[in-house]
Amino acid sequence: MKLIPLLLSLAMFPAIGSAETITDTASDPALAAVEPAASAEPTNPAIDMAGFLKVSMAAAEHRETHRVSEEEFLRMSSEPGTIVLDARSAEKYRLLHVKGAINLSFPDITIESLKQAIPDKTTRVLIYCNNNFSGAEKPFPSKMPSASLNLSTYVALYNYGYENVYELGPLVDLKDSKLSFEGDE
Numbered sequence: 476m477k478l479i480p481l482l483l484s485l486a487m488f489p490a491i492g493s494a495e496t497i498t499d500t501a502s503d504p505a506l507a508a509v510e511p512a513a514s515a516e517p518t519n520p521a522i523d524m525a526g527f528l529k530v531s532m533a534a535a536e537h538r539e540t541h542r543v544s545e546e547e548f549l550r551m552s553s554e555p556g557t558i559v560l561d562a563r564s565a566e567k568y569r570l571l572h573v574k575g576a577i578n579l580s581f582p583d584i585t586i587e588s589l590k591q592a593i594p595d596k597t598t599r600v601l602i603y604c605n606n607n608f609s610g611a612e613k614p615f616p617s618k619m620p621s622a623s624l625n626l627s628t629y630v631a632l633y634n635y636g637y638e639n640v641y642e643l644g645p646l647v648d649l650k651d652s653k654l655s656f657e658g659d660e
Contacts, residue, residue, distance in 0.1 A: 527630075534633035541629075542644035548601055549653055551641060557599045560592075562628040571614035571658035573603060581624060584631050596636045602628050603643040610649040614660050 543551065552559050552575065559576040561568050568578040579592050593600060604624035608615040618624065625642050632640045649656070 530634045531630050534630045537633060537638065538629050538642065541641045543601075543641050545643065545645055545647055545653055548603070548641070548643045551599065552601055552654075554599075557601060558593055559601045559603075560628070562602065562624055563605065567605075567614050567616075569658060570660045571611060571656050574655040574657045576603075581627060581631070584628075584635075586635065589632075589635055589637070593637065597639055598637075600632065600637055600640045601643065602632075602640060604628065606646065607643045608647055608649050608652070611660070614658065615649070 551557055552573070559573055561572045561576040561578050562581040562584065563572075563578070564580050565578055568576075568580075572578065577592060579588055602625055605615045605618050606620065606623040606625065609617075629640060629642055647654070
């Protein structure tokens with residue numbers, strides 16, 4: 476068993492994390508590294524890896540039907556009751572962002588900041604990130620695909636109860652984009 480399936484199993488079936496069920500760690504170094512954390516009681520009840528993984532799996536399934544083309548993103552962004560959310564840093568947002576987007580930097584996403592920025596959880600929220608745009612490395616620096624800010628933002632919003640979230644799907648060359656941008660750059 477490899478690390479990722481083990482973590483997913485822990486998230487989906489918490490009993491799997493008990494010491495009695497993990498027996499063959501010597502044959503797999505990844506399991507040996509995870510066993511102490513999986514079998515130990517959490518030292519910080521405010522951090523829940525199994526819960527995060529469970530929510531991430533549910534959000535990933537939900538996300539499959541909530542990724543949109545650039546044309547759909549543009550159309551939806553102009554409709555009343557829609558918010559375009561940019562979760563990049565304030566610095567990157569100031570350099571260049573989709574016109575009309577609000578900035579709520581990912582580290583600042585909390586219960587309170589979401590209540591202030593998006594008080595109604597049924598509001599349609601459109602998200603984009605660095606990995607949606609090419610041709611502008613300074614305001615939109617590339618991240619590893621598995622570390623894409625869209626993924627973290629989608630999971631966080633879903634976890635806080637925002638399910639009317641749509642993600643810009645494609646990689647768009649900024650010079651060919653149909654979207655309008657604004658900023659200092």
